[in-house]
Amino acid sequence: MKILVIGGGMGGTILVNNVARSLKDDVKSGKVQLTMLSASDKHMYQPGLLYVAVGKMTPDEMYRDQASLLEPGIQFHVDPVETFMLDQNQVKTKSGKVHSYDILVIATGSRMWPDSIPGLKENAEFFYTEETAVKLFHRLREFQGGKIVIAMGVPHKCPMAPLEIIFMLDDFFKERGIRDKVQLHYTYPIGRVHTLENVAKWAQPEMDKRGITYETLFNLKSVDGEKRMLHSEEGTEINYDMLISIPAHKGMEVIETNKLGQNGWIPTDRFNLNMEGRSNVYVLGDTTNIPISKAGSTAHFEAETVGANIVAMVKFGVPVRKYDGKVFCFIQAGSEKATYAMFNYNQPPDPKAPTRAIHWFKLAYNKLYWISARGLL
Amino acid sequence: MAEKKIIDARGSFCPGPLMELIAGIKMVEIGDEIEVLSTDKGSAAEIPQWLKKVGHEHLGSHEEAGVWHVNLKRTK
Numbered sequence: 001m002k003i004l005v006i007g008g009g010m011g012g013t014i015l016v017n018n019v020a021r022s023l024k025d026d027v028k029s030g031k032v033q034l035t036m037l038s039a040s041d042k043h044m045y046q047p048g049l050l051y052v053a054v055g056k057m058t059p060d061e062m063y064r065d066q067a068s069l070l071e072p073g074i075q076f077h078v079d080p081v082e083t084f085m086l087d088q089n090q091v092k093t094k095s096g097k098v099h100s101y102d103i104l105v106i107a108t109g110s111r112m113w114p115d116s117i118p119g120l121k122e123n124a125e126f127f128y129t130e131e132t133a134v135k136l137f138h139r140l141r142e143f144q145g146g147k148i149v150i151a152m153g154v155p156h157k158c159p160m161a162p163l164e165i166i167f168m169l170d171d172f173f174k175e176r177g178i179r180d181k182v183q184l185h186y187t188y189p190i191g192r193v194h195t196l197e198n199v200a201k202w203a204q205p206e207m208d209k210r211g212i213t214y215e216t217l218f219n220l221k222s223v224d225g226e227k228r229m230l231h232s233e234e235g236t237e238i239n240y241d242m243l244i245s246i247p248a249h250k251g252m253e254v255i256e257t258n259k260l261g262q263n264g265w266i267p268t269d270r271f272n273l274n275m276e277g278r279s280n281v282y283v284l285g286d287t288t289n290i291p292i293s294k295a296g297s298t299a300h301f302e303a304e305t306v307g308a309n310i311v312a313m314v315k316f317g318v319p320v321r322k323y324d325g326k327v328f329c330f331i332q333a334g335s336e337k338a339t340y341a342m343f344n345y346n347q348p349p350d351p352k353a354p355t356r357a358i359h360w361f362k363l364a365y366n367k368l369y370w371i372s373a374r375g376l377l
Numbered sequence: 378m379a380e381k382k383i384i385d386a387r388g389s390f391c392p393g394p395l396m397e398l399i400a401g402i403k404m405v406e407i408g409d410e411i412e413v414l415s416t417d418k419g420s421a422a423e424i425p426q427w428l429k430k431v432g433h434e435h436l437g438s439h440e441e442a443g444v445w446h447v448n449l450k451r452t453k
């Protein structure tokens with residue numbers, strides 16, 4: 001049996017390691033062939049980008065060699081897929097190699113899409129790639145005062161990032177001793193400061209306490225770089241000195257060009273996690289069209305479900321588990337306390353009061369991530 | 378006019394039905410209709426308010442077995 005995993009990020013890596021461990025003997029005997037194709041020989045800890053943007057982490061600290069995270073027996077190639085031939089159970093890579101499969105897993109992630117709004121790419125700072133995070137850090141270091149506006153598009157990966165960056169900026173300018181010269185202005189697409197109601201209930205007074213101003217129901221329509229003015233779908237305007245944006249996201253270009261899903265989001269069964277109409281193609285992580293958070297924890301729990309089902313397919317010929325929509329997110333509440341939200345399709349989140357212990361666990365997770373990616377946590 | 382697009386946001390707490398709609402409305406043409414399915418009562422009120430503010434047309438909402446169906450048309 002040939003199992004082919006496309007994408008060596010959070011979801012793909014956990015999945016392939018779980019399957020390799022569960023089917024160790026089958027992989028060893030050659031009964032099962034496990035192959036991973038990725039676009040990079042490096043694995044990035046993406047939350048690190050937030051820390052890079054404020055100079056608390058160097059870019060190098062975000063990376064590990066992908067090969068070092070993989071269980072023995074997994075064949076790993078840095079050779080991105082360019083063509084999906086799903087009717088033939090094959091993919092073709094950049095190098096021209098054709099890989100056949102019995103089961104395919106697509107976990108190619110998502111990317112920011114600054115071109116989605118006129119004027120955004122030319123006039124905003126970003127931090128969702130290494131290059132943009134480093135550039136933002138330099139701009140923040142040189143900033144002498146004025147109005148910084150945060151604006152976002154939807155969908156975007158990591159729903160906590162808007163709150164995290166605004167509170168980190170508050171700390172950053174306090175440390176630089178120029179907080180009184182900087183106005184931090186936060187905008188959000190819906191009628192409260194965060195989509196999770198309980199998080200919004202905590203975050204809004206926290207913003208008031210820190211002197212962060214905010215405007216809700218603000219969806220960017222265009223950016224006028226000359227006048228330094230933002231225009232919203234709702235008909236309002238905001239002026240800025242520096243604009244920091246988390247733009248709307250798309251799936252990878254290869255998903256779009258192969259017509260697997262509009263904007264790169266693959267239609268995916270929310271319980272079985274197979275691509276709609278394709279029982280031997282599984283999809284996980286950011287690139288699904290499931291209406292839940294695009295987050296590492298989502299990719300993690302989906303990978304556990306798909307992994308268990310692939311093992312069951314090999315052993316029993318049928319899948320055994322359904323994904324219940326589970327998501328877990330840490331919520332940093334100021335610089336010393338944190339809490340978390342856990343929810344699924346049926347159970348709304350009910351975050352408990354923030355504690356120091358959870359804050360320390362969150363910090364530890366920055367390192368534990370690498371154990372998690374190996375599927376051991 | 379294209380077939381009505383269904384945005385199935387049942388069970389979505391984060392990002393939630395309104396955010397799903399804000400993302401999804403850009404994926405249809407002006408004049409196209411959308412039906413949002415939501416299990417969150419709040420969004421049944423929140424979505425029409427947003428449509429009014431932005432200027433899209435709310436065609437009506439109803440509840441069926443715990444699922445809210447919000448119908449709308451992209452007008453701009």
Ligand SMILES: Cc1cc2nc3c(=O)[nH]c(=O)nc-3n(C[C@H](O)[C@H](O)[C@H](O)COP(=O)(O)OP(=O)(O)OC[C@H]3O[C@@H](n4cnc5c(N)ncnc54)[C@H](O)[C@@H]3O)c2cc1C
Pocket residue numbers: 006007008009010011012037038039040046047048049050079080081082107108109110127128157158160161252254284285286287294295296297298299328329330
């Ligand atoms: C600033 C920031 C902060 C974040 N903070 C958090 C957080 O605190 N908590 C949390 O849970 N999540 C967080 N996330 C989100 C999290 O990183 C992603 O949701 C998660 O990595 C998604 O996993 P994935 O496997 O779907 O995709 P990714 O991890 O992005 O991996 C995609 C993989 O696909 C590969 N690939 C791409 N194209 C091809 C191709 N054509 N062929 C083969 N391979 C390909 C890439 O090289 C990559 O290895 C954050 C993200 C950012 C940017």
